[in-house]
Amino acid sequence: MQPDTSELENFINEQAINNTLEHAANPDRANVLEILSKAREAKGLTLEETATLLQVTDPELDEELFAAARDVKNAIYGNRLVLFAPMYITNECGNSCLYCGFNVTNKDLTRRTLSPEEIRSDVIALEEQGHKRLLLVYGEHPKLKADWIAETVQTVYDTVSEKSGEIRRVNVNCAPLSVEGFRKLQEVGIGTYQCFQETYHEKTYDSVHKGGVKKNFLWRLHALHRAMEAGIEDVGMGALFGLYDYKFEILALLTHAQDLENKFGVGPHTISFPRLEPALNADMAYNPPCPIDDMTFKRIVAILRLAVPYTGLILSTRESAVLRRELLDIGVSQISAGSRTYPGAYSDPEYDRPEVQQFCISDNRSLDEVIRDIVDAGYLPSWCTACYRLGRTGEHFMDLAKRGFIQQYCLPNSLLTFQEYLEDYASESTRKAGKVCITNEVDNCPVERRSVVESRLKRIEQGERDLYL
Ligand code: SAM
Ligand code: SF4
Numbered sequence: 001m002q003p004d005t006s007e008l009e010n011f012i013n014e015q016a017i018n019n020t021l022e023h024a025a026n027p028d029r030a031n032v033l034e035i036l037s038k039a040r041e042a043k044g045l046t047l048e049e050t051a052t053l054l055q056v057t058d059p060e061l062d063e064e065l066f067a068a069a070r071d072v073k074n075a076i077y078g079n080r081l082v083l084f085a086p087m088y089i090t091n092e093c094g095n096s097c098l099y100c101g102f103n104v105t106n107k108d109l110t111r112r113t114l115s116p117e118e119i120r121s122d123v124i125a126l127e128e129q130g131h132k133r134l135l136l137v138y139g140e141h142p143k144l145k146a147d148w149i150a151e152t153v154q155t156v157y158d159t160v161s162e163k164s165g166e167i168r169r170v171n172v173n174c175a176p177l178s179v180e181g182f183r184k185l186q187e188v189g190i191g192t193y194q195c196f197q198e199t200y201h202e203k204t205y206d207s208v209h210k211g212g213v214k215k216n217f218l219w220r221l222h223a224l225h226r227a228m229e230a231g232i233e234d235v236g237m238g239a240l241f242g243l244y245d246y247k248f249e250i251l252a253l254l255t256h257a258q259d260l261e262n263k264f265g266v267g268p269h270t271i272s273f274p275r276l277e278p279a280l281n282a283d284m285a286y287n288p289p290c291p292i293d294d295m296t297f298k299r300i301v302a303i304l305r306l307a308v309p310y311t312g313l314i315l316s317t318r319e320s321a322v323l324r325r326e327l328l329d330i331g332v333s334q335i336s337a338g339s340r341t342y343p344g345a346y347s348d349p350e351y352d353r354p355e356v357q358q359f360c361i362s363d364n365r366s367l368d369e370v371i372r373d374i375v376d377a378g379y380l381p382s383w384c385t386a387c388y389r390l391g392r393t394g395e396h397f398m399d400l401a402k403r404g405f406i407q408q409y410c411l412p413n414s415l416l417t418f419q420e421y422l423e424d425y426a427s428e429s430t431r432k433a434g435k436v437c438i439t440n441e442v443d444n445c446p447v448e449r450r451s452v453v454e455s456r457l458k459r460i461e462q463g464e465r466d467l468y469l
Helices: 014-023 029-039 047-054 059-077 116-129 146-158 179-187 202-208 217-221 223-229 246-264 294-307 321-330 367-376 394-401 405-424 428-442 447-461
Strands: 080-090 133-138 169-173 192-194 234-238 270-272 312-315 334-336 380-382
Touching: 014 047, 014 246, 029 047, 029 059, 047 246, 047 294, 059 294, 059 321, 059 405, 080 116, 080 146, 080 367, 080 405, 116 146, 133 146, 146 169, 146 179, 179 223, 192 270, 202 217, 217 223, 223 234, 223 246, 234 246, 234 312, 246 294, 294 312, 294 321, 312 321, 321 367, 367 380, 367 428, 380 405, 405 428, 405 447, 428 447
Parallel strands: 080 133, 080 334, 080 380, 133 169, 169 192, 192 234, 234 270, 270 312, 312 334
Antiparallel strands: none
16 A cells, blocks of 8 residues: 655755756856865855756866865865675565566565574674674565564664674665654664665656555655654665666755755765666666766766765765775765675575675675775775764764864774774784774874874773774
8 A cells, every 4th residue: 555645745846956957058167166166165065066067078177076076075084984784684575666686576586584583693794794884674565564674673783792793883774664663763773764765757766666665756755854753863865876867866866955954954864876786687777777887977976075075975885896996085985895685695605696686796895805905095994883872963963073073083983993893803914904004093183082092992902892982
């Protein structure tokens, strides 16, 4: 049965977005440079300014765009990079999304919903790798209710072992719930609730979602509003790039962000921009209607970084290791690593086969290999969960972030969590490279923080865990 959406407004004004893009067409160089110079102040961009950057066709301006994005990323986030893993709880799904391997019509996929015991096995496998932040992912099946989703989250938090550590932040990517349903997730302490609109273009949305509750555009469009109404302060939005015109999708994402900000005083905590990847028996995933090449994808990331400087940008292992590295430089602040997209794949080799995953993964390296690579590239991995655990979320987080707080707290906390990783989980070569990185980074902490950071790093070496500021 479809939920009642008769009262819900479509705040995505397609005509207005198209007009904005049209007015911004053929921008002159001076105007673009002026916008890039304003963007460097890290105060964000208007829809009109973003549209102008989207309409640039002069390849010479691309380098200017990337340089501005690099500067803003550096000024706000430094070289820190947050790491997480997705964990699929179920691939049972009643929807018919033409691009997804979990589509209800895919009879070749073995459906699996993890039992509490199976959840514990996967969590332990992830903990043994060193993960502290998970994104739980669920198909949308009528039998899978909010109470059950909340129980699965609780099972993850409860899976603590002396040997392998614990998961400290559980984010959730599940189908839209009612406000009452979201309250249940809020009560078990989820971090971010994530839901991608896939496409904000209603006609395209209708044509790619053939059946099931997901066919209801407005129900999904208001999912993050309902989550916030239920008290979940961190929400994550996204679009699936390849379904429709990317310029439209970016302006629509920003319109969505503005609507949340107007109504709740705070925009999204994160934005994701998955690109369509091949998926079992999903023809559309092999032939995207609006394919995005790598250069355009880079421009998308850079423009988002300038448009919403304080919003986390998330990149998954759908992208190759080489491209991922480039995207880190110009805007991405969180990445997944060592990912599997089939329930149970972390602990049971039977489910760890490429052909059964939700979509193809391009970056197949282990967490340790990814860490080693990003450290060599000059980044600092972080598993920090301090803000969420100290209630620095939503509006409060944004407010602090805008006052240079990231350098004061996030850098020290990255170092402390990285030290734990090196002590407990790293391979010998990663450990060596990581120790050098930490020693160098301590000098980049604000002077007044250095001694406390040094003493806590030592305490971690001596066996204490979970220290944060
Ligand atoms: N079932 C829930 C939903 O649809 O919102 C959540 C889980 S779904 C597996 C998570 C996301 O995977 C979707 O929102 C979609 O953007 C993405 N996805 C689906 N098929 C994909 C594909 N072939 N390539 C890349 N991403 C895909
Ligand atoms: Fe189901 Fe989500 Fe895949 Fe659609 S994208 S088929 S809702 S799992």
